[in-house]
Amino acid sequence: MNVQSYYKKLQEINKLAVSPRIIESGQGAYLTINGKELLNFCSSHYLGLAVDERLKKAVKDAVDKYGVGTGYRTLAGTHVLHIELEKAIAQLKGTEAAVVFTSAYMANCAAIQTIIGKEDIVISDELNHASIIDAIRLSQVKNKFIYKHTDAKSLEEQLKQASLLAQTPKSDGKTPVILIITDGVFSMDGDLAPLPQIVKLAKKYGALTMVDDAHGEGVLGKGGRGIVDHFGLLGKVDIEIGSLSKAFSTIGGFIAGKKTLIDFYNQKARQRLFSIALTIPDTAAALEAVRILQESDAVVKKLWDNVSYIKSEFKKLGFDVGHSQTPITPVMLGDEEIAKKFSVRLFEEGIFATPIVFPMVAKDKARIRVIPSAIHSKKDLDFAIKAFEKVAKELKVL
Numbered sequence: 001m002n003v004q005s006y007y008k009k010l011q012e013i014n015k016l017a018v019s020p021r022i023i024e025s026g027q028g029a030y031l032t033i034n035g036k037e038l039l040n041f042c043s044s045h046y047l048g049l050a051v052d053e054r055l056k057k058a059v060k061d062a063v064d065k066y067g068v069g070t071g072y073r074t075l076a077g078t079h080v081l082h083i084e085l086e087k088a089i090a091q092l093k094g095t096e097a098a099v100v101f102t103s104a105y106m107a108n109c110a111a112i113q114t115i116i117g118k119e120d121i122v123i124s125d126e127l128n129h130a131s132i133i134d135a136i137r138l139s140q141v142k143n144k145f146i147y148k149h150t151d152a153k154s155l156e157e158q159l160k161q162a163s164l165l166a167q168t169p170k171s172d173g174k175t176p177v178i179l180i181i182t183d184g185v186f187s188m189d190g191d192l193a194p195l196p197q198i199v200k201l202a203k204k205y206g207a208l209t210m211v212d213d214a215h216g217e218g219v220l221g222k223g224g225r226g227i228v229d230h231f232g233l234l235g236k237v238d239i240e241i242g243s244l245s246k247a248f249s250t251i252g253g254f255i256a257g258k259k260t261l262i263d264f265y266n267q268k269a270r271q272r273l274f275s276i277a278l279t280i281p282d283t284a285a286a287l288e289a290v291r292i293l294q295e296s297d298a299v300v301k302k303l304w305d306n307v308s309y310i311k312s313e314f315k316k317l318g319f320d321v322g323h324s325q326t327p328i329t330p331v332m333l334g335d336e337e338i339a340k341k342f343s344v345r346l347f348e349e350g351i352f353a354t355p356i357v358f359p360m361v362a363k364d365k366a367r368i369r370v371i372p373s374a375i376h377s378k379k380d381l382d383f384a385i386k387a388f389e390k391v392a393k394e395l396k397v398l
C-alpha cells in the first residue's frame with residue numbers, strides 16, 4: 001500500500017469533521033463557550049452533580065488522604081473506596097453485589113464477553129447503544145438475533161428460534177446460554193424498554209436478561225434507583241449495567257446482580273484483569289453521588305418537576321416532544337437543516353442545545369434534544385421556553 005496516499009485519504013475525511021464546542025466552565029445549569037454564558041441543555045448530568053460542592057469536597061478529602069492513582073484490581077489496585085462504592089451501588093440498586101469498571105462501555109464489554117462465547121445466543125433490541133453492539137461483537141457469538149425496537153412480539157419470535165437452536169448442545173456438551181439485552185432508556189427518544197414483558201418472556205424461554213440502565217439511574221424509580229425499580233422488578237433482571245458518567249456526573253460503569261454472577265465477573269472479566277481500576281478522585285466522587293441519592297430523593301423530585309414543567313410548556317406552544325418517558329425531551333423538527341439552524345439560533349439566544357441528526361436518528365427525524373436538570377430554576381426554564389418560541393416562530397416551525 002501507498003502510505004502517503006493513505007494519510008491523504010484520512011486528511012480528506014478529517015476535513016468533514018465538525019469540531020466540538022470547547023467548554024470553559026464547569027457543567028452546571030449554565031456553561032461558558034467562547035466567553036459566552038449559555039444555559040446548559042445538553043449534558044446528561046441530570047442531577048447537576050458535576051458542580052456539586054459535596055462531590056468537590058469528597059474528591060479533595062480523598063486525594064489529600066490517598067493521592068490519585070490506584071492500580072489493577074487483581075494485583076494491588078483494589079482500594080477500600082472501590083469496595084465501599086461497590087457496596088453502595090448494590091445497596092442503591094437493590095442487588096446482592098456490584099463490580100465497577102472505568103466506564104459503562106467497559107462494563108458492557110465485560111458483562112457480555114465474559115459469559116457469552118461463539119456458540120451461545122444473544123437477542124438484542126435493534127436500537128441498543130453502540131457499546132452493546134461492540135460488546136456483542138467482542139464476544140464473537142455467531143447466533144445474534146435482533147428484535148424490533150421495544151417490541152415484545154418480535155422478541156418472542158426471536159426467542160422461539162433461539163430456544164430451538166439451544167436444544168443442540170455446544171461442542172463442549174454444555175447447553176447454549178440465551179441472553180436478552182436491552183437499553184433501559186433509549187437516549188435519542190427517551191422511551192423505555194418493556195422490561196416486565198421481557199422478564200416474563202425470558203422466564204418462559206429460559207433466557208438470561210440484561211438491561212443497560214445508563215440513563216435510568218438517578219432518574220427513574222424510587223429515589224433514582226433505576227428502571228428495574230421503576231417497574232417493580234427488583235431481583236428479576238440478571239445483569240444490570242450502570243454508568244457513573246450520566247446522573248452521577250463522574251466516570252465509570254458497573255455491573256450489578258446476584259453475588260454468584262458478580263463473583264464470576266470479578267474472577268474472569270478481562271476488562272477488570274487487564275485494565276486499570278478507577279482512580280481515587282473518580283471513586284470518591286461517585287461514592288458521594290451515590291450517597292446523596294441514598295440520603296434523599298429531593299433532587300430526583302426536583303428533576304421531575306422541571307421535566308414536567310418544560311414538557312407541558314413546550315406542548316402548550318405546539319411543539320412535538322415525541323413519546324419520551326424520561327427527562328430526555330426531543331423537540332422534533334424533522335428537517336436536518338432546520339434542526340441545525342434552530343440550534344445555532346438558540347446558541348445566539350444564550351442556550352446550548354445540540355441538534356440530533358442522521359446517522360444518530362433517521363433522516364426525517366432531526367430534532368433538538370433538550371435535557372433539563374435538577375439544578376435549573378423555574379426562571380432558567382422560562383428563559384429557555386421563550387427562546388424556543390422566538391426561534392420557532394422565526395423559522396416558521398410552529
Ligand SMILES: *Cc1c(COP(=O)(O)O)cnc(C)c1O
Pocket residue numbers: 102103104105106129131183184187212213214215243244245251252253
Ligand atoms: C452513555 C451510555 C453508555 C456509555 O457510558 P460510559 O460510562 O460513558 O462509557 C453505555 N450505554 C448507554 C445506554 C449509554 O447511554
